Structures are given as structure tokens and as C-alpha cells.
Amino acid sequence: MVSSIPLAIVPAGEDDSAKRHQIMDGARRVFMDLGFDGASMNEIARAAGVSKGTLYVYFADKHSLFGAIVEKACLEQGKVSFNLDPARDAETTLRGFGRAYMDIVCRPDGGSTIRTVMAIAERMPEVGRRFYDRVIAHSNQRLAAYLGARVAAKELAIDNCELAAMQFMLMCQATLFQPYIFQAKPVPTPEQIAAVVDSATGLFLAGYRAKA
Amino acid sequence: MVSSIPLAIVPAGEDDSAKRHQIMDGARRVFMDLGFDGASMNEIARAAGVSKGTLYVYFADKHSLFGAIVEKACLEQGKVSFNLDPARDAETTLRGFGRAYMDIVCRPDGGSTIRTVMAIAERMPEVGRRFYDRVIAHSNQRLAAYLGARVAAKELAIDNCELAAMQFMLMCQATLFQPYIFQAKPVPTPEQIAAVVDSATGLFLAGYRAKA
């Protein structure tokens, strides 16, 4: 009797199969709209266009699926390229960074990701921590590195670049992000963002520009 | 001698009954630990030390109970008295305000409240909005009013006091609040808070102190 040797072996990296992507796409929409508890596997299966059983072929359980979604969001948000050319002057660069940063933060599913992850952080601390490290701290470090370069270039005078970077990032959110995420005001317009980012840039440079 | 006059009469408003407080205390802990969906009425009853049925004597349903708890948190957080004497100088006042503000925000159940409310804001917008108005916007307005007074006193030069107040409040959180709420770092120490608030105060005044 001939033992049948399979002609095609599933590649090890089948993790990236189209089906898996399809599931994650559907799941992301449902999780971000309804939160972890509000999302049902039924709804996710429907949104992904697969059967409920298939969900469990690709993901061990609801937690794993959610974790994978957040991981992917981390990857994507971490990949966003800001123009942080160390040779570029601070004012232009900060203005540009601020607007790009706020665009991400206030993008419908950007805000939802933050909200959804924050919501579950108490019960899934590793998910929260990972999101913080990969998205927030990562952006912060990139901006801090840029600021460090401008300090070296003598344009800026900053003691603690990470703190300064975070100060700038948070000032860019002032009056915009919190009302948006608490559903008190609609998503901010580009004009509102520009005005707040300009104000943040002004205040930042007033304090951190190197003295002549 | 027979005393037939009761010395203490239970107030007519049952809203303040001990039982109601007891339930809200237990429910707050459970809601803040597990989120709205994660908290079960069974668990809440156990935490409050009453039967499930009793919960429904005092609150119409889970939403009402949750709403009452958020409302109470709003009230308490809104009642915190900051020393915002309009005659007091900005540096001292901002330092004091910043520390007091961060103490509230980072108090174990302060952060949990913010997280829990933010988590449910998409599905219970009125709860999110109310929390934003009563807690965040309210603090912001109080600080903005103080800043306005210092502008009038010629100590500060600020265009948009509400924006400036929010910028200050957010800078006070820099590197502290987000890691804490995403479970990436433990609750900040008073020393950490003091350092960040000092930096925020310095940056703020560098930009907003009236020119001689």
C-alpha cells in the first residue's frame, strides 16, 4: 500500500492567508464599533463573511482574535511615516507632525482603537501595554529622537526630550480629542486641528527654542 | 420619663438611604474593575452584600445603576476644590492645580472611571457626554476662568484661555497618565507628578507670561 504523500504542504506562514486577513478585517470593524464585550462571534463571522466555525480554525478564541486585531493595528499605526527629517527646522516639522498625528488619532477607527484598547486594558493588561508601547510610546520616541537632533543642532534647548515630545503630542489634542472620544463633540475638522496644532507649536517653541 | 419623640427621622428622599449607598459602593467597584459589560448583576449583588432582587428595588436596571454611579463620580470629581484664587500668582497656582488635578486623575478609581466611561461612550453617548461636561470641561472652565483673571491682572497674555487651560492640563499628564491607563506603568508617584507638573508650568509660563 502506498502512503500518499501530500503534494502541497501548507506553508508555515499560512498565518497570512487571505482567509485570515478576511476574518481580521471583519472582526476589526465589529470590535471597534461595539467594543470587546459588545462584539459577538456571530456578528464577527457575518462581518467577515465566514462561518462561525472557521473563526475557530484561525483563532483559538475571542481573546486571541481580539489580540491579533490590536497587534495588527499597532503594526499599522506604528508604520505611519511622519516627516521627521532631523535636518528640517522645528517649526515646520512640528506643525506637520502635529497635524499628521491628530489625523491618525481622530480618524474614526483610530479613535475607536484607542477607546477599545483602553476599555479592555484593566482586564487584558498585556494588550493595553503592548498598544501603549507600540503606538503611543513609539510615536513619542520618534518625535523625541527628532527633538534630540534639533537640540544637537542647537535649534532647541530641551532637557528631557521624551517628556517634551509627549507634552507636544498632548497639547495637539487640547480641546479636540477628549470631547471627541467622550462623544461630546464630533470629530474635529482639519481647520480646528490646524489651529490647535499651531498654538501647541507656538507654545512649545516659546519654551524650548534655544536662546540666542 | 418616656421619650416618644423620635430623635432622628429618616429623610423622605430614599435616594440617600444607606442601602442605596451600599449598593452603589459595591457596584462601583465591580463596574470599574470589569467594565459595564464585564460586570454582572450577580457579581454586583455579591460585592454590595445584597440580593439581586434588592438591586432592582433601588435601580430600574443595569443601565440606571451604572448611570447613577457615573453621575456620583461626576459630582465628586466636580466638587474637588482647587485653589484658584484669582489674586494668587500664576506659577504657584498652576503648580498647585496641576498636582491636585493629577492626584484626582490618577487616583485608583479616577482612572478607572475615565476608562470605564470612555469604554461605554460609543454605546451610551449621553453618559460619555455628561462625564465630559461635568468633569473634564468643568475643571477646564475653572482653570480657564483663573487664567482669564491673571490676564486681566496683566500677569499673563493669553488669547484663548480655554485652549490654554486644556494645554496645561494635558501637559500635566505627559508621560504619566497614558502609561497608567494602558496598564504599561504603575500609578505615578507624587514625585513624578511634581516633576512633570513643574515642567508643564515652566513651559506654560514661558509661552503665556505677559511680556514686560
Add this chain to the structure above:
Amino acid sequence: MVSSIPLAIVPAGEDDSAKRHQIMDGARRVFMDLGFDGASMNEIARAAGVSKGTLYVYFADKHSLFGAIVEKACLEQGKVSFNLDPARDAETTLRGFGRAYMDIVCRPDGGSTIRTVMAIAERMPEVGRRFYDRVIAHSNQRLAAYLGARVAAKELAIDNCELAAMQFMLMCQATLFQPYIFQAKPVPTPEQIAAVVDSATGLFLAGYRAKA
């Protein structure tokens, strides 16, 4: 030591206390409107204007209260006096009886009693049986007795007076009672009743009048 002899002893027949009546009145309305299962002790207490606890002072439980209500309804419906003078001629008497009978049967709470008792008869057979005996069979026997008298008076020729009485009573309901109780048609008007009773009387006498 003197054993204190109570000055007022609760009379044995305290069953008829005003409170008891008050409770039964409220309970009857609720039971007849909502059925046994649909009626809650809370609603009954409210309708009766007493506290829930008081209900249990007078009645052991919900079943007992319901049983007492039905018993009372039996008593009342059994006491209704029809004009069944044995000397009166059959046509007039049957017409009168038929209308009076249908008035009772279709009276809002008459129908409700029948419906409510019938509904519960499977689970509380003794209640159903008792209602049948005291109300339906009883009316039937009274009419049968009258018919017997008219047979003796040679006006009628009937073999089985009980069967004949029941035939007449049911014919009086034709096209009126069932649609009413199944909610297919509103409660019949006196004119409708009169017409149906007249037809029943005609058919009855055509068959049972003694031949010359």
C-alpha cells in the same frame, strides 16, 4: 398573677372582614384582567390598596387567594335569580332566561371569569370542577327543573331535561360567545342577544313542545 383575659376576641367569622373583601375586590380585577399567571401579587396589592404583606395575612398564598376569588364568583353567579316560575309558559320564560343568562355570560367580568377559570383548569382541576358545578351545572339544573315542571304541565315533551336545558343554554350563545371570548368580535349588544335567544327559543319549542 392575673391571666389577662382578652376583652375583644376576634370573631370566628373574621373571614368576612372588610379588609378581606377589599383584597378580594382588588385581586378579582387583576386576576380577571391578566389571568392567574399574568397577575402579580404586587399588582394585586396595589389594586387592593394594601401592602403585599397584608395579602399573606389573609391568604396563605396566591393559589388560595385565586381559589377564594373563584369561590366568591361562583357564589355570586349562582345566586343570580332567573324568573323560572314553574307556572309560567315556556316561550316567555325561555326568552327571559336566555337574555338574562347571556347578560351574565357576556358581562365583562363574567366572560373573564369563565376564561380565567377555564385557562387554569388543567393545573387546578378542583377550581375548574367547582366552577362548573356551582355555576354552569347549577344554572343548568335550575332550568332543567323548570323544564321538568313544564313537562309535567304537559306544555313540553322532553325526555332528558338536563340535556335539553344545556342545549338551550348553548344555543343562546351561538355566534356570540365564542367570538367574544376569542377576541374576534366585541361583546354582543342586547339586540344581537335578543335575536339569537329568539331563534334558540323557536328551535327549542319546535322540537320540544308537546304535540296536541
Add this chain to the structure above:
Amino acid sequence: MVSSIPLAIVPAGEDDSAKRHQIMDGARRVFMDLGFDGASMNEIARAAGVSKGTLYVYFADKHSLFGAIVEKACLEQGKVSFNLDPARDAETTLRGFGRAYMDIVCRPDGGSTIRTVMAIAERMPEVGRRFYDRVIAHSNQRLAAYLGARVAAKELAIDNCELAAMQFMLMCQATLFQPYIFQAKPVPTPEQIAAVVDSATGLFLAGYRAKA
């Protein structure tokens, strides 16, 4: 020889799935025994031999399940074929109809259906109305049509055939149906039914046979 063509294909309409029937069978027994409120979904699941969850795969909720059962009972009771050949003589036909009709009404679950539907009619009027229309009124109309044919054939002289049909149907129940449904007497024997139907037929024809 290999047969690869399936001989029986499952029909597309899941409405007729075996599981659905199985559930309805179990549910019918429980609903008819305990009434709508008395029946619990737990009990129904047990009686049907499926899990509670499965109930909700096939029926949206308890009301839908109950409605489906009543609907099915309507269908079945409406489908019963009476021998109402318009050419057949009235006496034979009425006797046959009366017995068949009483067999249905007094069949164990016939009475239970009537009782159960009547019980819920106040709170689910559309269910009550539908049962009346499909079962009671429908039988009545078929008999009325037959009577109309015999009037045309000059065998009978009837003014209002629907009323006459109902009179006959109700007379067939005399002394049998009410005691049975109120649990005062057991289900009638065929002999008892025959006797009562014969009496009803006699009375009916005495009044409605066309005069020579």
C-alpha cells in the same frame, strides 16, 4: 455499481426540518399541559429533547414558538374533512358531522388547544382571533354552506344558515364539552357523543326541516 445520485434531497425550506417538528411536538405538549405562562423554555427544551439554545435557532422567542404551534393546530383542525356532500340528506350528514366534530373537540389535545388559546386570548388577541377564524368560524362556514345547499334542495328551511350551523355545533357539545374542559368529567365516550349528537340532530331537524 456505484450510486452517486442522492435519492432524496433535503428540501430547501428549513421550515420542515425534522428538528423543527421535534421542537414543536415537545412544545405543544408542554404548552397544552401548562399554558403559555406555566410553560418554561427549560421544560420545553427537555420535552423536545433539545437544548435551550436550539429552541432559539428555530424560533425567535417564546411567543413565536407558541404562535407557530397554534398556527399548526389551526391548520390541522382546519384540514379535517367532514363529509358534507351537498347531495347527501341532512339527517345522515348532520349525525356524521356532529360525531366527527365532537371527536376533534374532545380529542385530548383538541380541548387543550382551545383552553390554551382561550386563556391567552386577552393578552394575545391576534392569536385568539386567528384560532377562532381558522378553526371555529371555518367549520361553521363549511357546515353553513352545506345547510345552504340543503335549503336550496328544499330539504331544509333556514333563514340564517350560519346561526343554524352554530346552533347545531353547540348543541352537539351539550353536557359533554363544558364538564370536560372544566375538568369536571372525563373525556366523553363515543356512545355519549352519539347520543347527544342524535338528540341535537333531532331537535335541529324538528325546527329546520322544510314543511311539506
Add this chain to the structure above:
DNA sequence: CATGAATGAGCATTCATTCAT
């Protein structure tokens, strides 16, 4: 006797997960 706060078993319903096909 009368109260009404408190109870907890029971209800209808949902949903993450499994498994035969």
C-alpha cells in the same frame, strides 16, 4: 394587625465554543 424591604429561585434569552459532516 400591617408594613414594605429583602430575598433567591426561577424566567426568557444570548453567546462563546464544539464537532459531526
Add this chain to the structure above:
DNA sequence: TATGAATGAATGCTCATTCAT
């Protein structure tokens, strides 16, 4: 591999009943 029918534990909520006052 993919399915979707089936499960049963868990949920929010109700209500008959009890009992300290």
C-alpha cells in the same frame, strides 16, 4: 479546510414569599 447546527453556562430581570419592625 469549512461549515453551521447544537450546546449549556451565564446573563439581566421578575416575583411569590418572608420577616423585622
